Amino acid sequence: xxxxxxxxxxxxxxxxxxxxxxxxxxxxxxxxxxxxxxxxxxxxxxxxxxxxxxxxxxxxxxxxxxxxxxxxxxxxxxxxxxxxxxxxxxxxxxxxxxxxxxxxxxxxxxxxxxxxxxxxxxxxxxxxxxxxxxxxxxxxxxxxxxxxxxxxxxxxxxxxxxxxxxxxxxxxxxxxxxxxxxxxxxxxxxxxxxxxxxxxxxxxxxxxxxxxxxxxxxxxxxxxxxxxxxxxxxxxxxxxxxxxxxxxxxxxxxxxxxxxxxxxxxxxxxxxxxxxxxxxxxxxxxxxxxxxxxxxxxxxxxxxxxxxxxxxxxxxxxxxxxxxxxxxxxxxxxxxxxxxxxxxxxxxxxxxxxxxxxxxxxxxxxxxxxxxxxxxxx
Numbered sequence: 136x137x138x139x140x141x142x143x144x145x146x147x148x149x150x151x152x153x154x155x156x157x158x159x160x161x162x163x164x165x166x167x168x169x170x171x172x173x174x175x176x177x178x179x180x181x182x183x184x185x186x187x188x189x190x191x192x193x194x195x196x197x198x199x200x201x202x203x204x205x206x207x208x209x210x211x212x213x214x215x216x217x218x219x220x221x222x223x224x225x226x227x228x229x230x231x232x233x234x235x236x237x238x239x240x241x242x243x244x245x246x247x248x249x250x251x252x253x254x255x256x257x258x259x260x261x262x263x264x265x266x267x268x269x270x271x272x273x274x275x276x277x278x279x280x281x282x283x284x285x286x287x288x289x290x291x292x293x294x295x296x297x298x299x300x301x302x303x304x305x306x307x308x309x310x311x312x313x314x315x316x317x318x319x320x321x322x323x324x325x326x327x328x329x330x331x332x333x334x335x336x337x338x339x340x341x342x343x344x345x346x347x348x349x350x351x352x353x354x355x356x357x358x359x360x361x362x363x364x365x366x367x368x369x370x371x372x373x374x375x376x377x378x379x380x381x382x383x384x385x386x387x388x389x390x391x392x393x394x395x396x397x398x399x400x401x402x403x404x405x406x407x408x409x410x411x412x413x414x415x416x417x418x419x420x421x422x423x424x425x426x427x428x429x430x431x432x433x434x435x436x437x438x439x440x441x442x443x444x445x446x447x448x449x450x451x452x453x454x455x456x457x458x459x460x461x462x463x464x465x466x467x468x469x470x471x472x473x474x475x476x477x478x479x480x481x482x483x484x485x486x487x488x489x490x491x492x493x494x495x496x497x498x499x500x501x502x503x504x505x506x507x508x509x510x511x512x513x
Contacts, residue, residue, distance in 0.1 A: 138219070138246050146247065148211045148403050149302075150254040155392045156204035157258030157294050160197045162269050164290055165262065167193035169270075169282045176280045189273055199455065200392065203366065207396060210358065211403070212247060212302055213309055218407065220313050227314065228321025241311035248303030255295045342424075342432045345415070350436040359404035360437045361444035364487060367397035368448030371483040373456065375476065397490065405498050408433060416502055430499040445487055449480055 167190060177186050220227060230240050266284050274282065314321075350357060370393025409416070416429045424432075453475050 138243055143246060143249055146211075146215050146250040148399050149208055149215065149247075150250040151395060151399050152204055152208050152211060153251050153254030153298065154258040154261070155395055156201055156208065157255045157298075158262045158265070159204075159388060159392065160201040161259050161262035161290065161294055162266055163193040163197045164294075165266060165284070165287060166269060166273060166282070167197075168287050168290065169285050170279070172285075173280045173282055182279060186279060189279070200389070203369075204392070204396075207362065207366070207400070208251070208302070209305070210362065211400075212306060214359065214403070214407075216244060216247060216306060216310050217313060220310065224321040228318045228323075231314070231318035231321065237311050237314045238307075241307050241314060244306040244310040245303040247306035248299050251302045252295070252299040255298050259291060259295050342428060345432040346436040350440075356404045356408060357437065357440050359400050361440045361447075363397045363400035363404065364441045364444030364491070365448040365451070366400075367393045367487055367490070368445040368483055369393070369452040369455075370396070370448075371486065372449060372476070372479050373452040375479045394490075397487075401491070401494055404437075405434070405494060408437075409498055409501065420502075426499050426503040429502050430495065433502075434495055434498065441491055445484065449483075 170186070170189060170193070174186065177183050227240060231237075263284070270282055270284060273279075370389045374387070374390035374393065412433050416433060419429050419432070420426075
């Protein structure tokens with residue numbers, strides 16, 4: 136077996152994100168499918184308006200949350216596959232040298248779909264556990280007939296089995312693409328990526344050059360960190376507005392998802408940066424650089440991208456909620472007007488800075504504990 140059970144357990148990020156995606160989508164889509172069964176029982180205009188609002192809310196929340204989390208899972212899958220291939224180049228190169236083709240090796244990567252199955256299955260079960268509370272909150276004003284919870288086989292297949300098959304196939308295709316390098320290159324652990332340096336780069340101070348090199352060679356991590364903060368900023372700020380526009384339960388769910396996404400993706404990205412630079416950090420310590428200087432050279436290059444992610448997330452959530460209020464719910468009465476909330480933005484920014492700088496501080500401390508002997512014996 137090319138990929139061990141231990142390797143699968145390392146893919147906790149995909150499990151967590153797929154769990155969050157399905158628990159949200161299953162709740163609101165199941166409610167939507169049950170709600171449309173009582174449409175014929177709605178007779179007055181007030182109830183009809185409320186019915187339309189609830190249907191629109193369920194669809195928008197499912198599309199926005201599900202789409203965002205789906206993109207995150209795709210990125211995580213590609214990252215895990217790329218990281219696995221980078222750390223097992225010799226073994227994979229030997230297999231290719233023995234005559235195994237790209238597809239013969241890549242077909243074993245279907246197991247990357249197992250964390251997706253575990254996350255979606257548990258998310259679906261968790262959604263059914265929370266559905267009674269959601270159904271109660273959605274009709275707390277009594278405008279709609281009582282809606283009972285039903286099991287929808289098509290929804291189960293769409294949210295649990297379909298993503299598992301899709302991501303297993305995607306893992307095979309992407310790994311086959313990544314293995315399009317000669318066996319000798321893999322065995323020598325040579326990268327197909329060419330690093331272009333300019334005269335300006337060679338004249339830089341060492342710490343600045345190292346910082347720039349890390350950012351340039353780890354573009355996937357740039358996206359990771361930017362996207363993590365994007366999700367945190369958008370979900371955190373949107374949750375406060377959802378408390379007014381929808382329900383307290385929806386607000387709590389969105390803020391929880393935002394925090395989980397930010398923590399998981401930032402943890403994966405930062406851990407990967409540290410592991411990729413273990414030898415560099417250790418040698419810097421040998422030459423007298425402090426842990427803070429190592430952290431500055433290795434991690435600080437990603438800080439501007441984190442701030443960019445926060446700005447993009449802020450703009451995204453504002454644009455999305457404006458569209459919801461002015462277009463999606465334009466015919467629904469009693470929907471409050473939405474304006475940009477600066478106090479919430481500053482509160483979210485403060486929470487982000489605390490979270491981000493705490494993670495950076497923890498990893499700076501981890502750098503102090505890196506052992507020169509341990510690294511040199513690898």
